[in-house]
Amino acid sequence: MLPGYLIDMDGVIYRGTDLIEGAVDFINELKKRDLPFIFLTNNSQRTRRDVVTKLSRMGITVGEEHIFTCAMATARFLAQSKPNGTAYVIGEGGLLHALHRNGYSIVDHDPDYVVVGEGRSMNFEMIEAAVRMIENGAKLIATNMDPNCPTQNGLRPGCGAIVAMLEAATKKKAFSVGKPSPVMMRSARQELGISSAQTTMIGDTMETDILGGVEMGYRSVLVLSGGTALGDLDYYAYQPDLVVDSIADLNKEEFFQLEGARFPKMERLLA
Incomplete structure (x- = not known):
């Protein structure tokens, strides 16, 4: 059971027009390992092709099949x-x-x-x-x-x-219909052709990315490179499975060895 990844964009892959360090390497590693992934965005302004072009100019080469927007959902x-x-x-x-x-x-x-x-x-x-x-x-x-x-x-x-x-x-x-709605979260998973148990949501926002993942039974990873600080977690009744500083922290063997199982305690990858 290979895992698949739903990945938020703004705050995870880039901030505005600035690419977040480690994003290119992580996406390239997913492609190298032949792991399914899709970028999930609540921005309805751009078409799939527009998003692909924006990512390409930042150094991330993906196809339209890797993009899923709330407009599509x-x-x-x-x-x-x-x-x-x-x-x-x-x-x-x-x-x-x-x-x-x-x-x-x-x-x-x-x-x-x-x-x-x-x-x-x-x-x-x-x-x-x-x-x-x-x-x-x-x-x-x-x-x-x-x-x-x-x-x-x-x-x-x-x-x-x-x-x-x-x-x-x-x-x-x-x-x-958009995140955290089960409509979008389920549709994106179905795009990847994987089960809930195989799905990991990576995002920077507790109210959309993480809440959507928790409600769907997906594994969830919160990155602190966007709109959420570590201290903010105290205010939420639900929690992510894993918290890291940025997507760069996920590009390590320990993360990819977590395939098919719940994440261990957060400290494993934070240490």
């Missing part, structure tokens, strides 16, 4: 729930592309769903239109509920912040 979920449906979209290219690929039409009135993703092109007129559509019966779907997104210039409002405004205005709750 959302589009597939909607296609299963209501094939050939319609959507009013607050979002950008990655989300629009995923919906089209899964048989959805983008409309500006009477949609089956109002679908919200990340983006900077949103304006208040779009919010007003979405509110009226939800009031008229459209279901509210969030690609994720992240309240903010890190950028080189600091935080900007994320998908969750936009969704919160719509929820407050309509008194209707959104259904979120």
Whole structure:
């Protein structure tokens, strides 16, 4: 039973435009060992091809099959729930592309769903239109509920912040498909063709990456190179199986020998 890896990107592989040391070596080692892996992101703006190009420019060579976005998870979920449906979209290219690929039409009135993703092109007129559509019966779907997104210039409002405004205005709750939703976590595992017992989630955020892994019964690794500090763990009722400073700490034989079993105590790889 070879393991497979779901790997978050921002905070794990890179920060903004800066590659995190050890990321290239770790991915190359996975490829060398022929271990299945997929990058898992709650960013719905980019298509698979866009993400592959970004990684390539950083020195990480992967194919589109190694990318799984919340936009893809959302589009597939909607296609299963209501094939050939319609959507009013607050979002950008990655989300629009995923919906089209899964048989959805983008409309500006009477949609089956109002679908919200990340983006900077949103304006208040779009919010007003979405509110009226939800009031008229459209279901509210969030690609994720992240309240903010890190950028080189600091935080900007994320998908969750936009969704919160719509929820407050309509008194209707959104259904979120992105991490930590089991919908996305399960779909990504199925992409790899492995079982839950074989799956390891590597991420930097307790509320999405680690929570999603814990709820699905996956092994979970928290890296401290992103948005979580070691002291923050005291505030959570759930815990990762392993905590390391960065992904570079995983590129060692001790980690790869943990195949097919639960991780030992954290101190083994932290020592």
